[in-house]
Amino acid sequence: MIIFGIDALDKSMVEKFKCKNLMQKNYGQTDISEFELPKTVVLWSSFLNGKNMEDEIKEDLWNFTLPKERTFFKFFNSFKAIDVPAFTLKQDEHAMERKYLAGYFKKENTVEEFDKVVWENHEKIKKEFFDTLGNEKDYEVVMVYFDLIDAVGHLSFGIEEKMREVYEELDSVVGKVAEDYDCPILIVSDHGMERIGEGRYGDHTMNGFWSSSGEVSFGNMPKITDFYSVIPQIGGCDGKK
Amino acid sequence: MEALNDLNKLEERSIYVIREAVAEFKNPAVMWSTGKDSTVCLWLCKKAFFGKIPFPVIHIDTGCKFPQIYEFRDKMAKEWNLDLIVAKNKEALENGMGPDKGRDVCCTTLKTEVLKKVIDERGFDAILVSIRRDEHGIRAKERYFSPRDKDFRWQHKNQPTEVWDLFEHTFKEASHVRVHPILHWTELDCWRYVKRENMPWNQLYSAKFVEQQFGWKHKRFRSLGCQPCTVPIDSDASTIDEIIEELKITIVSERSGRAQDKEREYAMQKLRSLGYM
Numbered sequence: 044m045i046i047f048g049i050d051a052l053d054k055s056m057v058e059k060f061k062c063k064n065l066m067q068k069n070y071g072q073t074d075i076s077e078f079e080l081p082k083t084v085v086l087w088s089s090f091l092n093g094k095n096m097e098d099e100i101k102e103d104l105w106n107f108t109l110p111k112e113r114t115f116f117k118f119f120n121s122f123k124a125i126d127v128p129a130f131t132l133k134q135d136e137h138a139m140e141r142k143y144l145a146g147y148f149k150k151e152n153t154v155e156e157f158d159k160v161v162w163e164n165h166e167k168i169k170k171e172f173f174d175t176l177g178n179e180k181d182y183e184v185v186m187v188y189f190d191l192i193d194a195v196g197h198l199s200f201g202i203e204e205k206m207r208e209v210y211e212e213l214d215s216v217v218g219k220v221a222e223d224y225d226c227p228i229l230i231v232s233d234h235g236m237e238r239i240g241e242g243r244y245g246d247h248t249m250n251g252f253w254s255s256s257g258e259v260s261f262g263n264m265p266k267i268t269d270f271y272s273v274i275p276q277i278g279g280c281d282g283k284k
Numbered sequence: 285m286e287a288l289n290d291l292n293k294l295e296e297r298s299i300y301v302i303r304e305a306v307a308e309f310k311n312p313a314v315m316w317s318t319g320k321d322s323t324v325c326l327w328l329c330k331k332a333f334f335g336k337i338p339f340p341v342i343h344i345d346t347g348c349k350f351p352q353i354y355e356f357r358d359k360m361a362k363e364w365n366l367d368l369i370v371a372k373n374k375e376a377l378e379n380g381m382g383p384d385k386g387r388d389v390c391c392t393t394l395k396t397e398v399l400k401k402v403i404d405e406r407g408f409d410a411i412l413v414s415i416r417r418d419e420h421g422i423r424a425k426e427r428y429f430s431p432r433d434k435d436f437r438w439q440h441k442n443q444p445t446e447v448w449d450l451f452e453h454t455f456k457e458a459s460h461v462r463v464h465p466i467l468h469w470t471e472l473d474c475w476r477y478v479k480r481e482n483m484p485w486n487q488l489y490s491a492k493f494v495e496q497q498f499g500w501k502h503k504r505f506r507s508l509g510c511q512p513c514t515v516p517i518d519s520d521a522s523t524i525d526e527i528i529e530e531l532k533i534t535i536v537s538e539r540s541g542r543a544q545d546k547e548r549e550y551a552m553q554k555l556r557s558l559g560y561m
Contacts, residue, residue, distance in 0.1 A: 241512075
């Protein structure tokens with residue numbers, strides 16, 4: 044099984060850009076309105092753990108890490124989690140992105156310089172992900188997290204060309220995997236995104252996204268914590284086609 | 285009397301900065317939006333050179349400014365015999381550029397790119413700009429003579445000190461130097477000076493005028509920009525005296541009516557609350 048954790052993937056944008064690979068066979072929205080704030084690490088840790096983690100994660104957000112035993116990975120004999128928040132997040136790379144994000148508001152760097160850092164990190168994660176899939180070692184589940192849409196969206200959500208580019212990039216990554224591997228694929232986002240006012244900036248919404256390659260449907264507005272019990276039932280991977 | 289002395293000191297320093305710029309640079313120009321700050325700056329330039337500004341005045345026309353801005357610009361340009369350059373990105377406007385493409389993109393295309401072009405074409409080595417330290421935290425770090433690279437970037441951590449009124453003007457890497465004659469003024473200083481000098485001012489700052497022109501009651505503009513991105517503030521001030529009295533007690537920032545600044549501030553606050561910064 045392959046799980047894509049795609050930060051800020053938004054249903055209306057997937058439909059707007061006609062990202063068929065991201066839609067897969069079944070897709071819909073998640074409801075995260077139970078959370079006070081749509082914070083990335085809180086939402087992903089809740090996804091991994093099956094419980095609302097908002098009360099537990101009050102401080103040191105980005106360094107918060109769950110042990111395997113508190114995640115759905117414990118149900119699998121072998122797994123690989125690449126850059127998953129609250130689990131295997133690559134701290135240095137994400138700290139660098141946040142530094143450039145803050146730098147933009149302090150006018151120490153441009154949006155383009157921030158985008159460059161984000162895209163470089165994305166390419167690194169993508170390479171590691173495809174290397175993992177190409178590796179002879181078989182994992183029952185591989186989860187990869189991409190923050191490209193969220194990061195670019197925060198400063199450029201109002202610029203359609205840039206958003207189309209990042210959505211098409213993720214759509215092509217999923218398309219390549221669907222074409223090459225005979226695996227159940229689950230795509231989940233922590234929250235959606237909308238434009239602030241009439242300008243360029245984007246803000247988190249209280250609706251995430253899900254899609255499934257199989258017949259599994261999560262119905263109308265599942266909670267992000269609902270996936271915890273379903274994932275072990277979806278099953279493993281039969282390997283490369 | 286004290287107030288007069290205080291304004292005299294501000295004026296004296298500004299005129300010194302303007303004369304230094306003209307003495308040290310071969311080809312300067314001054315930016316003019318028709319707002320109160322840049323109009324004060326033009327007035328000071330006139331005073332520095334005995335009534336006639338000896339360099340071009342650049343007005344960036346985004347095509348979506350208030351008609352009253354264009355009227356004021358043309359009237360004053362004629363009256364003051366200005367060598368006015370109206371710079372406009374006609375191609376981008378014809379291709380539909382506007383704030384709906386993203387405000388930053390719009391500003392870059394219709395303002396920054398246009399200014400780059402006019403600087404390149406006319407070979408300006410110094411541009412006089414009417415920013416003030418009290419406008420924004422980042423502007424508080426500015427110097428009177430401030431170099432910009434080819435992309436207009438400014439390294440605020442790498443600036444020469446300006447002591448004893450000696451301004452560094454040779455910057456090897458700079459595409460041009462920004463000169464800031466009214467850097468040390470405040471918004472209130474500008475209005476007090478407009479009053480003292482009996483200067484012409486754009487009536488969009490007056491609540492009565494705004495009501496006459498747009499039918500909006502109890503509103504006036506405090507900062508002038510493009511129509512889609514500038515909203516009026518709640519105010520009944522219609523005369524300079526009323527504006528001055530209002531500014532003495534206000535706790536709202538001057539650029540609060542600028543949508544771009546509001547959205548940027550809001551985005552920054554949201555990112556902070558979400559733990560990104």
